[in-house]
Amino acid sequence: MSKSNDLTRRRFVKSLAGAGVATLGRPGRSTAAEKMVLGTWGGDYSKLLTQNVETPILGPKGIEVVHDIANDSPRKAKVIAEQRLPRGTTDLQALSAAGSREMFNAGVLETIDYTKISNAPNLLAPMKTPYSVGHIYSGQVILYNPAMISPAPTSYNDLWDPKHTGKVGIIDIQYVGMLEAAALVSGGNMENFEPGKAKLMELRKLNFKMYPTNETMAQALKTGEVGMCVMWKARGVMWQNAGVPVQAVAPKEGVVLYVSDFVIPKNAPNKTAAYAYLDAMLAPSAQIGFAETMGYNPTVSNAKVPDAVAKRIGFTKEEQARLLAPNYDYIAKNDSQLKEWWDKIFKA
Amino acid sequence: MQPRRSVAGALLGPATLAVVLGLVVPLAILFRYSLNRFVPGRLMVEALTFENYVKFFTDPYYVAVLVRTLRVSGVCMVLCLVMGFPLAYALARTRSRWKSGLVMLVVLPLFVGNAVRAAGWMVMFGSRGVLNTLLGVVGLIDRPLQLMYTEAAVIVGITAVNLPFMVLTLESVIEGIDPAIEEAAASLGARPLQVFRRVILPLAMPGVLAGTILVFILGMNAYATPILLGGPRFQMMGPLVYGQFAGLNNWPFGAALSFVLMAATLTLSAASNLLIQRRYRR
Numbered sequence: 369m370s371k372s373n374d375l376t377r378r379r380f381v382k383s384l385a386g387a388g389v390a391t392l393g394r395p396g397r398s399t400a401a402e403k404m405v406l407g408t409w410g411g412d413y414s415k416l417l418t419q420n421v422e423t424p425i426l427g428p429k430g431i432e433v434v435h436d437i438a439n440d441s442p443r444k445a446k447v448i449a450e451q452r453l454p455r456g457t458t459d460l461q462a463l464s465a466a467g468s469r470e471m472f473n474a475g476v477l478e479t480i481d482y483t484k485i486s487n488a489p490n491l492l493a494p495m496k497t498p499y500s501v502g503h504i505y506s507g508q509v510i511l512y513n514p515a516m517i518s519p520a521p522t523s524y525n526d527l528w529d530p531k532h533t534g535k536v537g538i539i540d541i542q543y544v545g546m547l548e549a550a551a552l553v554s555g556g557n558m559e560n561f562e563p564g565k566a567k568l569m570e571l572r573k574l575n576f577k578m579y580p581t582n583e584t585m586a587q588a589l590k591t592g593e594v595g596m597c598v599m600w601k602a603r604g605v606m607w608q609n610a611g612v613p614v615q616a617v618a619p620k621e622g623v624v625l626y627v628s629d630f631v632i633p634k635n636a637p638n639k640t641a642a643y644a645y646l647d648a649m650l651a652p653s654a655q656i657g658f659a660e661t662m663g664y665n666p667t668v669s670n671a672k673v674p675d676a677v678a679k680r681i682g683f684t685k686e687e688q689a690r691l692l693a694p695n696y697d698y699i700a701k702n703d704s705q706l707k708e709w710w711d712k713i714f715k716a
Numbered sequence: 717m718q719p720r721r722s723v724a725g726a727l728l729g730p731a732t733l734a735v736v737l738g739l740v741v742p743l744a745i746l747f748r749y750s751l752n753r754f755v756p757g758r759l760m761v762e763a764l765t766f767e768n769y770v771k772f773f774t775d776p777y778y779v780a781v782l783v784r785t786l787r788v789s790g791v792c793m794v795l796c797l798v799m800g801f802p803l804a805y806a807l808a809r810t811r812s813r814w815k816s817g818l819v820m821l822v823v824l825p826l827f828v829g830n831a832v833r834a835a836g837w838m839v840m841f842g843s844r845g846v847l848n849t850l851l852g853v854v855g856l857i858d859r860p861l862q863l864m865y866t867e868a869a870v871i872v873g874i875t876a877v878n879l880p881f882m883v884l885t886l887e888s889v890i891e892g893i894d895p896a897i898e899e900a901a902a903s904l905g906a907r908p909l910q911v912f913r914r915v916i917l918p919l920a921m922p923g924v925l926a927g928t929i930l931v932f933i934l935g936m937n938a939y940a941t942p943i944l945l946g947g948p949r950f951q952m953m954g955p956l957v958y959g960q961f962a963g964l965n966n967w968p969f970g971a972a973l974s975f976v977l978m979a980a981t982l983t984l985s986a987a988s989n990l991l992i993q994r995r996y997r998r
Contacts, residue, residue: 445965448759470757540948580948591844704756704964711959712777715949 420657469696504664516595605663789935865947889923
């Protein structure tokens with residue numbers, strides 16, 4: 369993996385600037401009736417893939433998609449465990465960018481042939497790697513309830529403000545995001561979360577509340593149990609739609625990107641259908657569907673999201689200048705020890 | 717006799733094969749995995765090392781999780797026994813025509829999954845839940861009590877899940893005890909407590925043993941209840957095993973944890989069985 373293929377802030381911002389480029393794609397290919405298996409998360413994501421990609425675009429082409437639903441860790445394990453088999457059991461996998469990088473490092477992913485994806489010319493450059501195609505993206509922000517947190521936070525440091533004692537919520541499964549936030553205000557960076565550990569330990573004194581999942585955090589924000597947390601902006605939009613009284617702030621230290629990728633395992637039995645899927649998911653109609661319902665930004669330049677939606681889900685030019693690309697190699701290498709620290713020391 | 721034996725052997729064959737294929741083989745594979753080494757991003761690397769077991773027993777965090785699991789399971793077991801025995805006795809001795817309906821009421825919670833029942837407790841224990849609201853209304857508290865995400869909540873949840881198993885096990889054994897024996901003891905001057913201690917309990921001991929072991933094993937392996945009622949900062953062995961496999965993809969350590977959990981459960985169950993059998997053989 370050459371470094372030039374990595375997602376960098378500069379390249380990302382450049383790509384967003386070029387988002388108005390005209391469609392260069394060629395007409396979609398027609399494929400024979402066939403079945404394919406997609407490994408994906410369940411819930412809204414799976415439902416919206418069916419609603420926006422499979423039913424309207426792949427169905428008429430005769431491609432039937434079966435979802436292999438699980439969290440990304442078991443699906444990653446499955447792909448690795450199957451690597452010696454001539455034929456795997458999935459044709460395509462939806463993973464976080466960190467997960468797809470980890471799979472790439474494990475040597476189990478197909479190199480993407482972008483000539484087989486007619487919508488690829490519209491793909492924003494940072495969403496394109498030799499092994500993955502970015503599907504949707506958002507950024508990590510501070511979500512806060514204006515009725516409880518005033519004035520509005522501007523920095524991750526505001527989480528450590530003693531006047532917010534007892535009002536900060538943390539989501540257990542978002543440990544990487546919290547470590548990133550803490551690292552950014554304590555001398556760390558995207559390649560070194562270690563200083564963030566001591567900073568997080570300071571947060572313990574401020575009586576934070578911890579919730580097991582994103583959904584339980586939403587509930588706590590809704591009932592006023594807590595007033596502030598670190599989350600992806602897209603999730604904040606979904607929560608706003610569900611009546612959770614939160615606003616989003618892009619912290620001054622930087623907005624860490626979250627990208628949801630699609631990858632093809634090397635031993636995928638039906639790579640033709642997998643490419644057809646990649647093409648379909650990049651279609652403007654599919655991308656706009658995800659933006660409007662799930663709050664994620666399109667990864668193609670020709671998906672024109674309504675202004676009102678774009679304002680809620682996107683980032684201003686100033687915020688775009690603060691976009692930070694995670695170092696996926698660092699995360700893949702350190703995830704295990706970071707989680708162990710989180711469980712054993714921070715949560716203890 | 718010979719043909720009968722071979723028929724019996726043939727009848728046992730399918731079940732034995734199912735156990736070997738469905739339990740022994742996966743356990744053997746899991747044990748082999750527990751001797752492998754974890755390398756991030758590679759799932760596991762072939763090795764022959766006990767380092768995963770050493771890691772568990774030398775790290776106070778993991779030992780504390782095991783101790784907590786034993787404590788919670790033990791407390792739930794005692795609570796199930798204490799609350800379940802009178803109920804089982806009443807059910808066994810009742811001559812009411814509603815008896816089958818009463819037994820169904822005990823069985824009814826088993827029709828609902830653990831996660832659903834835990835969700836019910838969440839509604840009860842939440843900071844704005846039923847219990848806190850009631851306590852607030854009657855003026856006993858001025859701010860919500862922290863009931864969710866506590867060990868007490870987990871104990872209540874697991875006890876509620878396991879209680880029917882204890883009641884049903886005890887009820888079937890108590891029903892087998894002839895009431896005339898109790899009446900004889902009473903007619904000889906034994907007080908009710910003496911009848912219970914000297915007559916009923918020793919005779920019901922097989923049921924007590926079976927019930928406590930069953931409930932203890934279920935408690936040791938509890939998953940949904942500790943996750944939902946214990947919250948992220950409360951760790952028991954079941955969720956810990958799952959987290960290693962599904963969260964971190966650390967199969968070798970997850971496999972080692974599974975064997976530690978299984979060994980601890982089996983050892984304690986066998987030891988209690990032996991102790992109680994010896995105590996009541998005298």
